[in-house]
Amino acid sequence: MTPWLTRTVVRALALGLALAGPLALGAPTAGPAPRPVALEARQTTGQQDAPGTFRAAAPPPMGWASWNSFASSIDLATVKAQVDAFVAAGLPEAGYRYVNLDDGWWQGARDADGEMTVDPVRWPGGMAAVADYIHGKGLKAGIYTDAGRDGCGYYYPTTRPAAPGTGMEGHELQDALRFQRWGFDFLKVDWCGGDAEHLDPERTYRGIAAAVAGATAVTGHPLLLSVCEWGVGRPWNWAAGTAAMWRTGYDIIHWGERPSPGAALANFDRSLHPAAQHTGFVNDPDMLTAGMDGLTDAQNRTQLSLWAIAGAPLLAGNDLTRMTAATRAALTDPEMIAIDQDARGLQGVKVAEDTAGLQVYGKVLSGTGRRAVLLLNRTATTAPVTARWTDLGLTGGPAAVREVWAAADRGAPATGWTANVPAGGSVLLTVTGTEAPGSTYEAEAGTGGAACPSCSGGAAAGPLGDGAALTLTGVGAATAGIALADIAYVNGDPVARTATLRVNGQAPTVVSFPPTGSWSTPGTVSVLLSLAEGAANTLGFDSPSAPGPALDAVLLRPLPGTAGAALVGAGSARCAELPGNAVADDTRAVPADCTGGQNQTFTTGPRGDLVVYGNRCLAALGDGRSDGTPVVIHDCTGAPGRTWTLRPDGTVRNGLSGLCLNDPGRGADEGTPLDLRSCDGTTGQRWELR
Template sequence: MRHQAPRSRQLRAAFAALALVVGTMFGVAVAAPAQALGNGLALTPPMGWNDWNSFGCNVSESLVEQTADLIVSSGMKDAGYQYVNIDDCWMSSNRDAGGNLVPDPAKFPDGISGTAAYVHSKGLKLGIYESAGTATCAGYPGSLNHEQADANSFASWGVDYLKYDNCNNQGIPAQTRYTAMRDALAKTGRPIVYSLCNWGQESVWTWGAGVGNLWRTTGDISANFGSMLSNFHNTVGLASSAGPGGWNDPDMLEVGNGMSFTEDRAEMSLWAEMAAPLISGTDLRKATTATLSLYTNKDVIAVDQDSLGKAGREIASSGGADVLAKPLANGDVAVALFNENSSAQTISTSASAIGIGSASSYKLNNLWSHVLTSTSGSISASVPGHGVVLYRVSAGSGSSVGSAHRFLGASSGRCLDVPNGSTTTGTQLDIWDCGTGTNQSFTPTSDKELRVYNGSLCLDASGQGTTAGTKVITWTCNGQTNQQWNLNADGTVTGVQSGLCLDVTGGNVASGNVNGTLIELWGCNGGANQQWSLG
């Protein structure tokens, strides 16, 4: 028996329909915001992992448990990731005699409940997958007309998150099918985050907030820049639909799945700026230090997880140069400068354009390089092709110049280092586990020097070399251009004289990132072994 909707819900639906009709009459697209689901979940965008993009149907209990272990050991749990989500193909091909879903006993010998217990023991939460149709996308039993039985199973197994797909939907309107599962989940009494995966169809962003905690705004993402760009374009204009408890979902993060380091960082930046769910789709068992440096950047995650719950709005877009501004709870504004083009481009905006108010000076905190600069109002950066520069802008001033910093390499997780604390001029720098010694403490000066040992020696391009492979050494400070360095907005450090990048030799492979790997100059190539952040 179908229950009649409460009168308040009927009235909200009527007003929403009226708004859409009136908007259409006057040629204006009106998206009447739906009331939030109100289950107290996903007050910030969910963060976690999903197996599908890397494993497809090759999911198993052991994979899920190994991934849970890695989320903890890699620092991802401490950074905020909590959901370990199982996608399609986890179940048997038929329901049991009572009409219940059956976990595949070969893939999940301890059942979903046993897997959930393991995940919960790690302080994490378990997600599962179903489809709002007669079958899942891979052909396993769907939940259409089985909503309450399946919701009861999920709750009894200890599931904390449901991704609900759209395959084999029999042409039934999405809102009808997705609302049925919403109500079934509510009746179980278990808090379960509800993810609507209807591929951005039927203008889900206009009604999704009253039905689920997040809703897909797009089709499936693929691990290439074009696909990521398309999902960005399909989502960025929907900022007004998102808020605490309900989020636009441009699909999983492909970070670590084959795009360049610059493109991976762009996706991470844009998803955070749009207040999108941060769900990793990579094989964390193979994740490099560089990949994990992107997933665990707490300053970028803080933009995504900001309690104000505002999605960034696109305030400028021209010729493939995009500017997004996201207001934050403490009054700061996160600004993303995104270059869709393949070659570097200077992208600019202003304090007034991002809506931060009036001040005599503004501090720009580059959230990837952690370099601080100040501006009187102009916000500008040279952005690499397919890249993003992400600033946190606040009133006031600040500078990295004049303060001592460690330089952390993205490809290694190790610090720029003068070997063995040597004070001998001509010592070639290397990378080493980060410590507190003065041999890892470098001070940028207003003359663009990088001084070490309280200023007694400078970083130096050996022999004033300007060719790839030139050694980077310490030398007595002399003011020459081979001792001048630019701390660039893209996270590179380049020699003023040579234009070449500070490079961890051979650092684009794991074997090139061990303690003692030497530092040299090399042509800038966007590799993670040329990316540095101040600590």
């Protein structure tokens, strides 16, 4: 047992004695008032202090969904044919479990009691018969609805007439009960009606989640919730703890279109919100198009590689009755699936782009020193792409390389690996090396009520691990960027406890802490954090509505390839940011208090660009050249309006117009959008990357 976990066990034993009453039995109790506790930071070596018992996160769902191939033209015969082909192809043995009906199964009819009724010709035996057939093959059944009154089949009819009334608004609990009583296990809730009615996404989906939970309390039948509001309400800021998965962008393919590699890349780019994905909550870039007409086998493998490195749901959308042997082999590749389904539950992040369009993504896997690596070539010519071990958070020592699609070992090079990657193609690897050193921040209980120098107001620290709030201050980072956090905890309840994690002033996220078996057994879960440079970062955990887990320590390891810098105004000391972690084209940059968030961390790219989120760039709106042109984000293309020159005088000048990045409010008003202005040497036009 490592020294870290030894201390965790000792504290957990003391905690178990304190909580041997109702908490040990899983009964809800009110936790003590939130209280910050002191911390101690110490440098560790990765091998010595690597946590030993990770608690597996619920993996991203795997299965098949009807929309991409059939749109609204689905009935019982179609579903049965797909289910039979699903089983015959060996998808269940590879881990695929869900068969999901999408839009078009229902035309909106309800009986006098408001219960959904379906066409008996299309669905003989009703929807329960559909679920029964799917269950009879050992699989799970999924179904579809909308958050509004009228669903997508009303606003965007495809192969059937426009159907009003196909949403669940006003029937949330009633429909959730009916879906569960029919036997469905998965519920996708779309946003066409919600969008048309201008509903608030967060409030609406939290209400739906509450209805689903209420129905489950009655039926005892769990229903996995999939939020599908296309990223318009930025669900990566609030959906963790509300739903198992949430869409991050628009449909990857519209009815009547042919799939394209470009659409897959665009949806992948918009799905990268690593701080939100963890412990069973995942970003969803949409259903797969792999295997559909118009894509090559290599393009299919690249899309699967993208989804695997992102830890995305694997929901096939091809017609399984027409699937080729090559598509089947790609969908069922065990090494690709193992990357996607890794128990640590994290998302991959971009760690290098030495040459424009030649990118490296790294995903931290369960175990010690294990990474998945994607070498991606977005250019039009074959080119070498290099992954460096140090960018991935490993040491520069030898690391074993395995090429996934070739199922071949490639030796153990000392510093990195280079592959010639075809134009528009990719190479997927697993790498096993040595973890680089990290820092452990431990909660330290006070003695005899002594003052705690790290606590707010000098408050005394009390007993550790009672489910109260835990605040770690003085958390350091050599550079701004993403760090891997392994959180040691104890949860002797039979169900998961949750805590809200707050980093500096960033958007919070709900982290799930599965049962550890007893109050004397430690566990560890992992998350990715976005930290600011310096020693002023703060990590806070609280569980305001229910007792949280017993938290002990956080082991932080940076991912050096994500290192960036904040763009700080000289006069205001505020940071340029994309408000609310927005990723949409033409979102305006604003000055805001510096938090170290991913939306404030920029890298200087190889095109002369300022890159945020890994694949979005600061740009002059519409290539504007006049004073007052808004500064926004857009795709990184290297076009002059999306490039910048950082001058020694602190100005940041646009490559097209030569105008200066300008804070019109001179820092007086947080949130005043940035623009371009003629360079005048004022403090509102001087910036520092730090």
